[in-house]
Structure formats: C-alpha cells, structure tokens
Amino acid sequence: MPCLQVLCLDHCPWSSSGPQLLSGESSLLAQLSFSLQGGFEYKRAIVDCIISIIEENSESKETGLSHLCEFIEDCEFTVLATRILHLLGQEGPKTTNPSKYIRFIYNRVVLEHEEVRAGAVSALAKFGAQNEEMLPSILVLLKRCVMDDDNEVRDRATFYLNVLEQKQKALNAGYILNGESFPSCLGLSTLLALWFFSSLPGQGKSAGLAWQPHESTPITAVKQPEKVAATRQEIFQEQLAAVPEFRGLGPLFKSSPEPVALTESETEYVIRCTKHTFTDHMVFQFDCTNTLNDQTLENVTVQMEPTEAYEVLCYMPAQSLPYNQPGTCYTLVALPKEDPTAVACTFSCMMKFTVKDCDPTTGETDDEGYEDEYVLEDLEVTVADHIQKVMKLNFEAAWDEVGDEFEKEETFTLSTIKTLEEAVGNIVKFLGMHPCERSDKVPDNKNTHTLLLAGNKHFTVLLRSNLLAFCVDFGFEVKLRILCLTLVLGFFPMYSSKGFVD
Numbered sequence: 452m453p454c455l456q457v458l459c460l461d462h463c464p465w466s467s468s469g470p471q472l473l474s475g476e477s478s479l480l481a482q483l484s485f486s487l488q489g490g491f492e493y494k495r496a497i498v499d500c501i502i503s504i505i506e507e508n509s510e511s512k513e514t515g516l517s518h519l520c521e522f523i524e525d526c527e528f529t530v531l532a533t534r535i536l537h538l539l540g541q542e543g544p545k546t547t548n549p550s551k552y553i554r555f556i557y558n559r560v561v562l563e564h565e566e567v568r569a570g571a572v573s574a575l576a577k578f579g580a581q582n583e584e585m586l587p588s589i590l591v592l593l594k595r596c597v598m599d600d601d602n603e604v605r606d607r608a609t610f611y612l613n614v615l616e617q618k619q620k621a622l623n624a625g626y627i628l629n630g631e632s633f634p635s636c637l638g639l640s641t642l643l644a645l646w647f648f649s650s651l652p653g654q655g656k657s658a659g660l661a662w663q664p665h666e667s668t669p670i671t672a673v674k675q676p677e678k679v680a681a682t683r684q685e686i687f688q689e690q691l692a693a694v695p696e697f698r699g700l701g702p703l704f705k706s707s708p709e710p711v712a713l714t715e716s717e718t719e720y721v722i723r724c725t726k727h728t729f730t731d732h733m734v735f736q737f738d739c740t741n742t743l744n745d746q747t748l749e750n751v752t753v754q755m756e757p758t759e760a761y762e763v764l765c766y767m768p769a770q771s772l773p774y775n776q777p778g779t780c781y782t783l784v785a786l787p788k789e790d791p792t793a794v795a796c797t798f799s800c801m802m803k804f805t806v807k808d809c810d811p812t813t814g815e816t817d818d819e820g821y822e823d824e825y826v827l828e829d830l831e832v833t834v835a836d837h838i839q840k841v842m843k844l845n846f847e848a849a850w851d852e853v854g855d856e857f858e859k860e861e862t863f864t865l866s867t868i869k870t871l872e873e874a875v876g877n878i879v880k881f882l883g884m885h886p887c888e889r890s891d892k893v894p895d896n897k898n899t900h901t902l903l904l905a906g907n908k909h910f911t912v913l914l915r916s917n918l919l920a921f922c923v924d925f926g927f928e929v930k931l932r933i934l935c936l937t938l939v940l941g942f943f944p945m946y947s948s949k950g951f952v953d
Contacts, residue, residue: 560572882914887904
C-alpha cells in the first residue's frame with residue numbers, strides 16, 4: 452500500500468501546466484477510481500491518494516470529488532464512507548456546481564446504516580450553511596431526516612434544521628461549519644430546567660434560577676482512563692508556578708516552540724533562551740551550561756536592556772553552575788502599558804556571574820571569587836511570540852462570523868522577496884498564525900496567491916493576505932485584510948524591504 456501511494460504522488464503531473472495538466476490528472480484520477488476494488492487497506496490507500504491529489508491541486512478538486520461520489524455508491528466500509536462524506540461537506544459547497552453532489556449524499560441517508568446516515572446529515576447541513584440558493588432544498592431534505600429511526604440521525608437533523616432556519620451566518624459558522632460551539636449536555640439541561648420552572652403557573656422567569664445542575668456520582672467500578680502525558684506548555688506552566696515571583700502572573704499564554712541560541716555551541720558558555728508570554732508579562736528562561744572544567748559559576752543572571760517600552764522587573768539567578776551541569780536563570784519583564792500593541796522589541800543581553808576557580812581533578816572550589824560578565828547575542832521578541840495558532844476548518848464562515856466592524860486593510864510592498872513561496876513563508880513565520888485550508892501551499896506557475904491565517908491573542912484574529920508578483924526585480928505587493936474581535940488592530944506591524952517593522 453505505501454508503494455502505491457508513493458508511485459501515484461511521485462508521478463502525478465502537478466508540475467505541468469495548461470491542457471496537459473488537466474488531461475494528465477483526469478487520466479490518473481480515472482485510473483485510481485477504476486482501481487477502487489479489493490479489500491479495506493487497498494481501497495483506503497486509493498482514497499488517500501485521490502484526497503492528496505485534491506488537496507495539492509485545486510484544479511483537480513471537482514474531478515476527484517466526482518470519483519469519490521461514485522465510490523461511496525457501493526462502499527461497504529463505514530470509515531471510508533464517513534470520511535468521504537466529511538470531505539464532500541468541506542469542499543463540495545466551494546465548487547462551481549455544488550448541487551450535483553446532493554444526490555450522492557442524500558442516497559446515503561436512504562440506503563446506509565446509522566453511522567453513515569449521521570455523516571450524510573452533517574454534510575447536507577454544510578451545503579445549506581454556505582449556499583443560500585440551495586438552502587430551501589436542504590431544509591426539505593433535513594425535515595425528512597427528522598423522522599429517521601436512529602436517535603443520532605434525528606438529533607443532528609433537528610439541530611441543524613433549527614440553526615439553518617435562523618438564516619444567520621454567525622450561527623452557521625459557530626454550530627455547523629467550524630463546530631466550535633456545540634452545546635454541552637449540562638448546558639442544555641440547565642436551560643431546559645430554567646424554561647420548565649419559568650413556565651409553571653404563577654412563576655416568573657427567575658423561578659428556575661435556584662435550581663442548580665449536579666454532576667452524577669462517578670462509578671468507581673469503571674476503569675479510569677490512563678493519565679495523558681503533560682504537554683510541553685503544561686510542563687513549563689508547572690515549572691514557572693514553582694517560582695514565587697511568577698505566581699501572580701496568571702495562566703501561561705504561550706511558550707516559544709524552540710529555544711533561541713544566544714551563543715555558539717563551541718563557546719565556553721552555552722546559553723539557550725525560551726520565551727514565555729503571559730497576559731501582561733514575559734518571562735525569559737535562560738538554560739546555561741558551563742563548559743570550562745576549571746571553574747564554577749555562581750549567582751548567574753542575564754541582564755537585559757530593551758530597545759522599546761518593555762520594563763525589566765527582576766532577575767532570578769542560577770545559584771551555582773558547575774562544570775557541564777546545566778542550570779536555569781530567569782528574567783521577568785512587563786509588557787508595554789502605554790502602547791500594548793508595540794510588542795516587537797530587541798533586547799541586548801549580558802550574562803553576569805561570580806567565577807570561582809576549581810581543581811578539575813578533585814572538584815574543590817576556591818573560597819574567593821571574582822565578578823565577570825559575558826556578552827550574548829541580541830534577543831528578538833516578535834509578533835509571533837504573542838500569537839497562538841488556531842485551526843479554522845472553514846475560514847470563510849469564520850470570517851463572515853466576525854463581520855466587517857473590526858476589519859482593517861493595508862497594502863505593502865515586499866521589495867526583497869523573489870518568489871511567492873518565500874513571501875508566504877516569511878509572513879507565516881513572522882506572524883506565528885496557522886495557515887488555513889492549505890493556503891500556505893503555493894501552486895506552480897502562479898503570480899497571485901491568497902494566504903489565509905488564523906490566530907489568537909486573547910481574541911480571535913483572522914488575516915487574508917492577497918499576494919501579487921508584479922515584477923521579479925521589484926518584489927511583491929501584499930494586501931493584508933485583518934479581522935479582530937477587538938479594536939487593538941495596531942497590534943499588527945507593517946512590512947518593509949527588510950521585513951516586518953512597527
């Protein structure tokens with residue numbers, strides 16, 4: 452099976468252009484579709500190949516979806532059928548003729564068992580949420596599904612039917628397309644109790660407020676799931692909470708994915724910095740290693756001087772740094788208060804410590820020491836250090852959900868960038884946001900591209916970047932459209948010939 456996937460992906464004519472591209476892809480997809488016979492593993496490998504081709508090249512989307520529609524007409528494997536239905540719900544509404552897929556989806560409601568029927572209902576709802584012309588027909592089909600024999604199918608159909616009948620883009624995005632706000636059972640039971648008590652004769656709307664839901668008593672006989680390993684950020688959160696000076700900082704918002712080297716690996720002192728971002732503060736964690744066997748360092752701190760409005764609050768030293776034994780020191784700084792959007796900053800760093808000579812053989816250390824210092828590389832704090840990546844399954848729906856009230860549009864020139872791939876990579880790296888809908892992949896032989904990014908800075912941030920290569924010698928024009936659920940739009944910097952700047 453892996454060999455089949457490698458052959459298909461390696462020999463797919465994506466690098467071609469014009470009619471050869473379309474004919475080559477169509478021929479390959481047709482051959483793969485013809486090969487959809489055999490056992491589960493073989494069919495899954497073929498489906499994976501077709502989906503990969505669809506994801507890598509948008510021009511092959513409709514052809515690939517048509518072959519997958521034909522496949523689920525006679526598919527006995529639930530996993531493959533539900534996966535294809537999910538893909539149809541995601542990609543089908545974005546095609547030029549989305550109505551042609553409805554027949555294949557609704558056939559699953561009529562002919563399949565309950566798991567596939569439930570997946571088909573969800574796919575139908577996504578079509579109705581994104582296409583106003585098809586909405587009346589989708590509502591009719593969902594009303595038929597309300598009478599299904601299975602509880603899950605009936606519940607989905609009833610829920611989606613009521614959401615779609617409201618005809619509100621925000622509801623469609625939150626409850627159907629992105630699925631981030633599906634109501635919990637506890638929340639539904641609370642609302643039901645409040646409604647019930649308030650509807651009693653002689654009772655007001657506040658009659659049910661005294662009622663409080665209670666959690667059911669856990670059954671001790673049931674085997675509890677194994678404890679999940681802590682994430683990297685949870686480990687950092689626990690370590691920082693153990694430092695008394697950091698206990699009032701609140702929850703850890705983000706830690707830098709990789710430590711930043713402030714020295715060369717061959718120098719006498721090896722320093723790596725991990726940046727931890729909180730709501731109003733940043734903590735810089737310096738992991739230090741002394742590679743000199745004839746001395747011990749004590750009271751090690753890293754003194755920092757910011758170029759912007761950051762304020763250094765305190766230093767937590769590493770008490771002792773013997774030979775080849777790592778130690779950690781911290782520096783706590785406050786984020787700019789007057790201008791909270793001025794987050795980009797460069798810190799000059801100086802390691803200060805007390806040196807005590809020691810015998811490399813016995814390890815005995817002298818009682819007397821002397822003060823010394825060591826210049827480190829500058830440390831950059833960028834926008835990416837203050838942004839969390841967020842996955843948006845349906846970017847357009849999330850964009851419509853926010854609305855135009857918090858939108859800002861700017862146009863910049865990237866004069867030193869030579870390719871669209873380089874421009875996309877630089878923007879993603881600097882902003883630290885998540886590329887949605889595979890928009891970080893630039894098709895071949897294109898001079899325009901749209902990059903979709905989503906992130907979180909204690910509020911939802913969406914960015915649509917339209918890139919235009921107007922001349923290889925002069926670079927690229929970038930039009931940024933930003934949506935934020937806050938008025939702090941100045942948080943985003945401008946882009947100059949040297950990169951993003953405030």
